[in-house]
Amino acid sequence: MAMLLDRRCFLALGSAVLAGSRLARAEAGTVHVAIEKLVFIPAEIEVKAGQTIEWTNRDPFAHTATVKGRWEVMIPPGKTATKVAEQSDSVEYYCRFHPNMKGRITVLS
Amino acid sequence: MRSHLIAALGAACLLLAAPLANAQDKPTDPQIAHIAYSAGLIDIEAAKLALTKTETKAVTEFAQSMQKDHEAVNEQALALVKKLNVTPEDNATSQALAKAAEEKRAELAKLDGAAFDKAYIDNEVAYHKQVNAALETLLIPSAQNAELKGLLETGLKLFQGHQQHAEHVAAELK
Numbered sequence: 001m002a003m004l005l006d007r008r009c010f011l012a013l014g015s016a017v018l019a020g021s022r023l024a025r026a027e028a029g030t031v032h033v034a035i036e037k038l039v040f041i042p043a044e045i046e047v048k049a050g051q052t053i054e055w056t057n058r059d060p061f062a063h064t065a066t067v068k069g070r071w072e073v074m075i076p077p078g079k080t081a082t083k084v085a086e087q088s089d090s091v092e093y094y095c096r097f098h099p100n101m102k103g104r105i106t107v108l109s
Numbered sequence: 110m111r112s113h114l115i116a117a118l119g120a121a122c123l124l125l126a127a128p129l130a131n132a133q134d135k136p137t138d139p140q141i142a143h144i145a146y147s148a149g150l151i152d153i154e155a156a157k158l159a160l161t162k163t164e165t166k167a168v169t170e171f172a173q174s175m176q177k178d179h180e181a182v183n184e185q186a187l188a189l190v191k192k193l194n195v196t197p198e199d200n201a202t203s204q205a206l207a208k209a210a211e212e213k214r215a216e217l218a219k220l221d222g223a224a225f226d227k228a229y230i231d232n233e234v235a236y237h238k239q240v241n242a243a244l245e246t247l248l249i250p251s252a253q254n255a256e257l258k259g260l261l262e263t264g265l266k267l268f269q270g271h272q273q274h275a276e277h278v279a280a281e282l283k
Contacts, residue, residue, distance in 0.1 A: 038266045060181035061267065062174065077181070097174045098270025099277060 030054050035063055040103035048108050049087040056080045066096040135251040142190050143197035144248065145261060148240050149179040151210040158214060162225045167278045182264055189260055230279045237272035241265060
């Protein structure tokens, strides 16, 4: 019994450490944008080149983050999608399916 | 009140508003739910027809998006009326909408190729404009229940997006 408890403690500790490190990495590397009721929240973000932008679509509708002629990220309903920001990504983007949804990315040097 | 209503009706499409002017001042929540749901169904049917007709990628993608979005919003509407214990009520506006849509579908069904694409997309621009005007000037202001009003407001934003999407596809077809 004592051994079982020890093992549980060890496992719990191990997963806590893992979760902690994952969170820290997320804070350092990922900028989050939620999509709710056809709005990018926040609409304007600042990132550093190499950081990941993650869109979380809370709508039952498919959305995109589109920069015409450059890139497009598909964000299915209820899902997340990511893009790594490049130095040239100071842009305005929109949803191709609902062009009244607009956002802006500023890449900090 | 009367002049206010006439102004609202003038701004909204005549097709949607005229039967209401004859019937009563403004629609009730069960009627609004029925009108909104019917308007969605009409666009789903139009999208299904387009998917059997078009061979243009931008039009296919647009029609798929219309079908999925309107199905999703109608599911939300059904869930809401169930939760609120409201039974959608058929009315003159829903019937006028259905009749006009049936005529439009028959007209579109006779077309093919580029002629179909253009007629379908032009009608989608016009249809969403009409529905959005009706939502803004009549349906949203008339809705009594806050959750129904909220869903209609999200619907308006969604359909305004559809109108712009249709306008972009129309520009691509030229």
